[in-house]
Amino acid sequence: MTTAKRDTYTPETLLSVAVQVFNERGYDGTSMEHLSRAAGISKSSIYHHVAGKEELLRRAVSRALDGLFGILEEEHACVGRSVERLEYVVRRMVEVLIGELPYVTLLLRVRGNTGTERWALERRRDFDHRVADLLKAAAADGDVRGDVEVRLATRLVFGMINSIVEWYRPGGRGMAEGDVADAVARLVFAGLRTEHQEPGAGIRARGSGL
Amino acid sequence: MTTAKRDTYTPETLLSVAVQVFNERGYDGTSMEHLSRAAGISKSSIYHHVAGKEELLRRAVSRALDGLFGILEEEHACVGRSVERLEYVVRRMVEVLIGELPYVTLLLRVRGNTGTERWALERRRDFDHRVADLLKAAAADGDVRGDVEVRLATRLVFGMINSIVEWYRPGGRGMAEGDVADAVARLVFAGLRTEHQEPGAGIRARGSGL
Numbered sequence: 001m002t003t004a005k006r007d008t009y010t011p012e013t014l015l016s017v018a019v020q021v022f023n024e025r026g027y028d029g030t031s032m033e034h035l036s037r038a039a040g041i042s043k044s045s046i047y048h049h050v051a052g053k054e055e056l057l058r059r060a061v062s063r064a065l066d067g068l069f070g071i072l073e074e075e076h077a078c079v080g081r082s083v084e085r086l087e088y089v090v091r092r093m094v095e096v097l098i099g100e101l102p103y104v105t106l107l108l109r110v111r112g113n114t115g116t117e118r119w120a121l122e123r124r125r126d127f128d129h130r131v132a133d134l135l136k137a138a139a140a141d142g143d144v145r146g147d148v149e150v151r152l153a154t155r156l157v158f159g160m161i162n163s164i165v166e167w168y169r170p171g172g173r174g175m176a177e178g179d180v181a182d183a184v185a186r187l188v189f190a191g192l193r194t195e196h197q198e199p200g201a202g203i204r205a206r207g208s209g210l
Numbered sequence: 211m212t213t214a215k216r217d218t219y220t221p222e223t224l225l226s227v228a229v230q231v232f233n234e235r236g237y238d239g240t241s242m243e244h245l246s247r248a249a250g251i252s253k254s255s256i257y258h259h260v261a262g263k264e265e266l267l268r269r270a271v272s273r274a275l276d277g278l279f280g281i282l283e284e285e286h287a288c289v290g291r292s293v294e295r296l297e298y299v300v301r302r303m304v305e306v307l308i309g310e311l312p313y314v315t316l317l318l319r320v321r322g323n324t325g326t327e328r329w330a331l332e333r334r335r336d337f338d339h340r341v342a343d344l345l346k347a348a349a350a351d352g353d354v355r356g357d358v359e360v361r362l363a364t365r366l367v368f369g370m371i372n373s374i375v376e377w378y379r380p381g382g383r384g385m386a387e388g389d390v391a392d393a394v395a396r397l398v399f400a401g402l403r404t405e406h407q408e409p410g411a412g413i414r415a416r417g418s419g420l
Contacts, residue, residue, distance in 0.1 A: 083403065135402075144402045148393045152385070156397055159373025160366050167365055175362070183358045187366055191401030192345075192354050193293065 011049050011059070014039060018056040019102045027057055027106070028113060054116050061110060061120040064103040067096040068127050083143035086134045087189055091181045093131075093161050098168060098177035105165040128154060157188055221259050221269070224249060228266040229312045237267055237316070238323060264326050271320060271330040274313040277306040278337050293353035296344045297399055301391045303341075303371050308378055308387035315375040338364060367398050 009017075021030050021038045032053060036043045050056055071077055076088040097104045107124065110117045132154040138144040144153075161184060168180065219227075227249045231240050242263060246253045260266055281287055286298040307314045320330045342364040348354040354363075371394060378390065 138402075143404055145396065145400075145404050148396055148402075149389075152390065152393050153397065153402065155377055156370050156373070156394060157402075159376070160370040163366070163369025163373055166369070179359075180362065183362050184366060186355065186358055187363065187401065188397065189401045189403045190355075191397070191399045192348075192358075192363065192367075193399045194353055194355050 009039065009041060009045070009049065014046065014049050015056060015059055015063075016102070018053070019060045019106055022057065022060070023102055023105050023109070027053075027110070027117070054114055057106075057114075058116045058119075060103055061107045061116070061123075064096075064100055064107040065120070065123050065127070067100045067104070068093065069123075071096060072127075072130055081143060082134055082137035082141055083189075086131070086138050086144075087185055089131060089134060090157065090161070090188055091185045094164065094181040094184050095177050097161060097164055098170075098180060101165065101168065101170065108162055108165060128158060131158075160184060160188065219249065219251060219255070219259065224256065224259050225266060225269055225273075226312070228263070229270045229316055232267065232270070232316050233312055233319070237263075237320070237327070264324055267316075267324075268326045268329075270313055271317045271326070271333075274306075274310055274317040275330070275333050275337070277310045277313070278303065279333075281306060282337075282340055291353060292344055292347035292351055293399075296341070296348050296354075297395055299341060299344060300367065300371070300398055301395045304374065304391040304394050305387050307371060307374055308380075308390060311375065311378065311380065318372050318375060338368060341368075370394060370398065 017039045018030075018035055021034055025034060030053060032043050032046065035046060035053065035056070039046065050059075071089055071092040074088075074092065077085050077092070079085070107120060110120045110124075112118045112121050132150055135144060135154055136150045139146055139150060164180060164184075168175075228240075228245055231244055231248045235244060240263060242253050242256065245256060245263065245266070249256065260269075281299055281302040284298075284302065287295050287302070289295070317330060317334065320327045320334075322328050322331050342360055345354060345364055346360050349356055349360060374390060374394075378385075
């Protein structure tokens with residue numbers, strides 16, 4: 001791929017090279033020269049496809065954001081009890097993150113130095129709020145515990161999901177995206193313990209049982 | 211603090227300035243010049259305290275690692291059922307992370323370019339394995355669900371805990387470290403759902419109850 005000297009790129013394939021370079025060097029640390037070398041085509045050939053690196057960034061993070069917002073339009077995210085919709089969204093977030101791994105990785109690393117980065121951060125916050133609203137609705141239904149603040153729970157769940165980009169490698173150790181999505185859904189909704197008791201609840205239960 | 215021109219630094223206070231600069235600029239991107247400017251003392255004054263920036267890095271990540279490994283020596287981490295010890299360790303990890311926030315943040319960002327960084331990564335892996343062993347023991351006791359692979363569960367739980375460095379700010383919004391530790395312990399061990407049922411289990415339970 002990197003030996004292709006002639007410009008056989010489409011906007012799509014150029015984007016996939018650019019995202020790889022952005023993730024390796026950081027967006028700020030990437031120049032058009034770096035992109036040109038990685039793609040094996042001249043800078044002017046790149047300018048034939050896009051106005052500059054910021055356009056590549058915008059396209060790349062849009063792909064991740066479209067994937068994430070697309071989840072919220074899916075039937076199971078819109079119909080049914082809030083807790084079921086939330087569980088569906090959490091599972092699908094993991095699948096989208098893994099399916100669009102380099103794009104979501106880039107999105108999560110955006111820091112906000114350019115207009116495009118600030119726009120991406122804003123859209124990420126919108127998405128977080130949509131999920132937090134679902135969690136709030138599930139708590140109002142009494143289906144989700146009330147003793148963890150919604151904002152904090154949302155952050156912790158997103159923290160767990162987003163951390164997957166740090167270690168997941170496609171094809172590595174044969175861990176399918178469905179397995180990871182199942183594991184996240186189980187941990188987030190049912191927890192690690194086999195006896196689903198609060199700390200201390202076991203003692204009370206035993207006491208009243210005797 | 212930054213106006214102090216005379217060298218009133220101790221190794222401890224110099225370390226706290228260095229860690230702040232490392233976290234802002236990245237360790238690789240930090241020069242002795244940057245450290246000298248941030249501390250408001252000359253480079254030779256810094257060399258009076260330490261051999262160079264790698265020694266500052268070693269001291270800083272040692273502080274984080276000592277905090278984490280110290281947990282494993284505490285009584286509640288050593289005595290009792292594995293699942294209780296694990297829950298204690300998870301809770302204490304959150305407390306140490308928040309209590310030593312800049313040091314743990316630096317530790318989590320270490321990438322492995324120098325000998326000190328590789329040593330720190332190695333120690334982090336040791337710690338991860340110790341926690342994974344505890345999870346394995348709890349699963350063997352039947353206290354922790356067997357349908358999420360230990361290695362994956364460890365990664366996800368560490369992912370949730372480590373993500374706290376991305377948003378936690380001391381004194382911000384009045385969220386105490388104990389509140390965050392409680393929330394993590396509740397989510398990790400008992401999950402979000404108030405009815406602790408597997409997806410689909412509710413339908414079975416209702417079916418058999420009628």
